Amino acid sequence: MDKMSVNEVPVQGKRVLVRVDFNVPVDEQCNITDDTRIRAALPTIQYLVREGAKIILVSHFGRPKGQVNPKYSLAPVAVRLAELLGQKVDFANECIGKAVKQKVSSLEDGQVLLLENIRFYPGEEKNDPGFAQELAGLAELFVNDAFGTAHRAHTSTEGVAHYLPAVAGFLMLKEIETMGKALQSPERPFVAIIGGAKVGDKIGVIENLLEKVDTLLIGGGMANTFLKAQGYKLGKSLVEDDKLDLAQLIMLKAQEREVLLELPDDVLVATVMEADVPFRNVQVWGIDEDEIILDIGVATAAKFGKHIINAGTVVWNGPMGVFEIPSFAKGTQVVAQAMALCKGATIVGGGDSVAAVKKLQVSDKLTHISTGGGASLEFLEGRILPGVAALKDKKSE
Numbered sequence: 126m127d128k129m130s131v132n133e134v135p136v137q138g139k140r141v142l143v144r145v146d147f148n149v150p151v152d153e154q155c156n157i158t159d160d161t162r163i164r165a166a167l168p169t170i171q172y173l174v175r176e177g178a179k180i181i182l183v184s185h186f187g188r189p190k191g192q193v194n195p196k197y198s199l200a201p202v203a204v205r206l207a208e209l210l211g212q213k214v215d216f217a218n219e220c221i222g223k224a225v226k227q228k229v230s231s232l233e234d235g236q237v238l239l240l241e242n243i244r245f246y247p248g249e250e251k252n253d254p255g256f257a258q259e260l261a262g263l264a265e266l267f268v269n270d271a272f273g274t275a276h277r278a279h280t281s282t283e284g285v286a287h288y289l290p291a292v293a294g295f296l297m298l299k300e301i302e303t304m305g306k307a308l309q310s311p312e313r314p315f316v317a318i319i320g321g322a323k324v325g326d327k328i329g330v331i332e333n334l335l336e337k338v339d340t341l342l343i344g345g346g347m348a349n350t351f352l353k354a355q356g357y358k359l360g361k362s363l364v365e366d367d368k369l370d371l372a373q374l375i376m377l378k379a380q381e382r383e384v385l386l387e388l389p390d391d392v393l394v395a396t397v398m399e400a401d402v403p404f405r406n407v408q409v410w411g412i413d414e415d416e417i418i419l420d421i422g423v424a425t426a427a428k429f430g431k432h433i434i435n436a437g438t439v440v441w442n443g444p445m446g447v448f449e450i451p452s453f454a455k456g457t458q459v460v461a462q463a464m465a466l467c468k469g470a471t472i473v474g475g476g477d478s479v480a481a482v483k484k485l486q487v488s489d490k491l492t493h494i495s496t497g498g499g500a501s502l503e504f505l506e507g508r509i510l511p512g513v514a515a516l517k518d519k520k521s522e
């Protein structure tokens with residue numbers, strides 16, 4: 126299911142509508158606190174500038190729920206984008222209508238126009254065909270470079286592709302090609318490491334990966350439910366009692382498929398979930414009634430690290446502990462460092478896992494850090510993302 130790339134179609138002199146993900150974090154004064162997402166879109170935009178396209182950028186920003194709200198204006202993003210591109214970026218405070226059409230028609234080859242937040246329009250999230258047609262009417266080609274919203278069938282991610290030839294931008298391609306290869310033809314051993322708070326959130330990912338991996342490492346809060354299902358007493362740790370059967374089933378399936386499923390042997394525990402509290406490293410059979418598991422233990426981190434370093438492919442989603450508290454970030458740290466040392470393909474997806482990797486400054490040593498939290502989870506679940514499905518398939522040679 127390879128998708129056609131923006132560099133496989135003529136763009137010179139063409140009006141090109143590009144869906145980007147400029148949903149950047151901002152502080153209370155609307156200052157951009159992290160421009161990673163804008164930078165991630167640069168390769169596609171710069172390519173289109175060089176090739177002499179007339180570039181119309183469209184993105185969502187926050188959740189204005191279909192209403193105009195100055196708090197969610199993309200105007201500050203236009204300023205930052207202009208700085209990063211080193212050229213003027215025009216801004217339209219609407220997405221459709223006469224004024225926008227006028228701005229578009231005055232674009233010269235290589236010039237860039239950013240439209241206002243598409244979620245100011247109720248038609249966006251409703252994927253309204255009339256709205257899609259109007260938006261599509263601005264351009265001759267649609268490029269989707271917003272992997273992070275590809276799991277949503279909205280007007281600017283899916284609907285518009287019904288009215289324009291639609292191809293993938295470079296960021297979108299990197300996301301679907303790297304993760305697609307890992308899932309379809311991984312270098313082995315293929316190791317998945319899954320953590321985070323709850324099994325319930327990740328059940329789809331675990332089930333899909335079980336069909337493909339050689340080794341599945343489970344850490345974080347979700348490991349507790351597996352440990353309890355094995356009969357361990359976990360004190361006051363987070364456990365999903367309604368998921369004990371599911372955990373059993375997953376362990377059975379792993380056995381059937383001859384997937385090595387590794388759980389923590391030791392953990393870090395404390396009596397409260399707070400910074401600077403006393404904590405200890407115990408075996409999973411030695412947890413007191415008033416204790417809470419907050420991280421994987423030292424021996425477990427080393428065991429997980431070994432699997433990761435020797436892997437041909439590693440996919441990681443979900444931190445190993447409550448990494449927001451420094452004392453309980455060690456397990457996550459060891460995993461991140463092992464990923465950095467691994468010579469195989471290393472892929473991280475998920476909001477908190479990506480935040481952890483960035484905090485630990487190993488980003489440049491990994492093969493791929495997915496820009497999409499929810500989208501990468503759905504991809505790892507093996508689902509077809511509507512924003513990807515809407516793009517043209519590559520012509521087979």
Ligand code: ADP
Pocket residue numbers: 320321322323326345346347363418419420442443444445446447448449474475476477478479498
């Ligand atoms: P991601 O965003 O990478 O998919 P999740 O959202 O599933 O990850 O999980 C991240 C959250 O899991 C973090 O806030 C972290 O504090 C929490 N967590 C990890 N381990 C534990 C634990 N042992 N007990 C409680 N919460 C945990």
Ligand code: MG
Pocket residue numbers: 475476477
């Ligand atoms: Mg999360």
